Amino acid sequence: xxxxxxxxxxxxxxxxxxxxxxxxxxxxxxxxxxxxxxxxxxxxxxxxxxxxxxxxxxxxxxxxxxxxxxxxxxxxxxxxxxxxxxxxxxxxxxxxxxxxxxxxxxxxxxxxxxxxxxxxxxxxxxxxxxxxxxxxxxxxxxxxxxxxxxxxxxxxxxxxxxxxxxxxxxxxxxxxxxxxxxxxxxxxxxxxxxxxxxxxxxxxxxxxxxxxxxxxxxxxxxxxxxxxx
Numbered sequence: 001x002x003x004x005x006x007x008x009x010x011x012x013x014x015x016x017x018x019x020x021x022x023x024x025x026x027x028x029x030x031x032x033x034x035x036x037x038x039x040x041x042x043x044x045x046x047x048x049x050x051x052x053x054x055x056x057x058x059x060x061x062x063x064x065x066x067x068x069x070x071x072x073x074x075x076x077x078x079x080x081x082x083x084x085x086x087x088x089x090x091x092x093x094x095x096x097x098x099x100x101x102x103x104x105x106x107x108x109x110x111x112x113x114x115x116x117x118x119x120x121x122x123x124x125x126x127x128x129x130x131x132x133x134x135x136x137x138x139x140x141x142x143x144x145x146x147x148x149x150x151x152x153x154x155x156x157x158x159x160x161x162x163x164x165x166x167x168x169x170x171x172x173x174x175x176x177x178x179x180x181x182x183x184x185x186x187x188x189x190x191x192x193x194x195x196x197x198x199x200x201x202x203x204x205x206x207x208x209x210x211x212x213x214x215x216x217x218x219x220x221x222x223x224x225x226x227x228x229x
Contacts, residue, residue, distance in 0.1 A: 019062045042065045
């Protein structure tokens with residue numbers, strides 16, 4: 001399979017997306033058949049994708065595989081154009097958006113080094129959070145720039161690559177979330193293990209049964225006091 005993928009990616013780098021070469025007949029056509037032989041476009045967003053996963057999908061489906069970047073607050077900020085097969089990058093800014101990077105000295109990221117917090121300004125940016133002016137002003141500055149909280153890097157190809165997150169809540173390529181929890185009513189311990197080179201994720205939760213049983217006849221809204229959780 002490794003040789004098949006390398007061969008397929010090499011062809012794609014030469015703009016050959018044919019589905020009729022040797023490896024297609026031996027390996028990839030069988031997988032495509034499981035998806036109805038009709039996949040023409042694959043889109044990945046939400047979190048950075050490992051190169052292994054991206055190259056596997058590109059090889060199997062022999063179609064445009066686009067990685068993009070955006071948020072609920074700004075929809076699509078960047079998008080890979082046709083022919084861009086660089087894994088781990090999210091493409092160029094979409095036509096409607098202006099994007100800039102700003103310094104994050106507390107994390108040693110500086111725009112002069114082509115790295116910093118991603119800020120987006122366009123008509124596609126949301127107007128604000130419903131009934132929460134304080135949070136809105138924290139997110140959108142006086143010049144209309146949306147501060148995404150994501151740390152990006154301009155690559156030598158002029159595309160955006162997501163490399164970090166500003167605060168303690170972030171999602172990386174192995175889908176691991178990290179957060180300093182403020183409410184551990186049930187949870188006494190948690191172990192979360194995930195590697196983007198593996199096919200499975202292990203998560204072990206230890207529940208405080210005394211607290212859990214005490215509210216078994218009540219609704220969650222009756223004991224959840226932290227509305228931001």
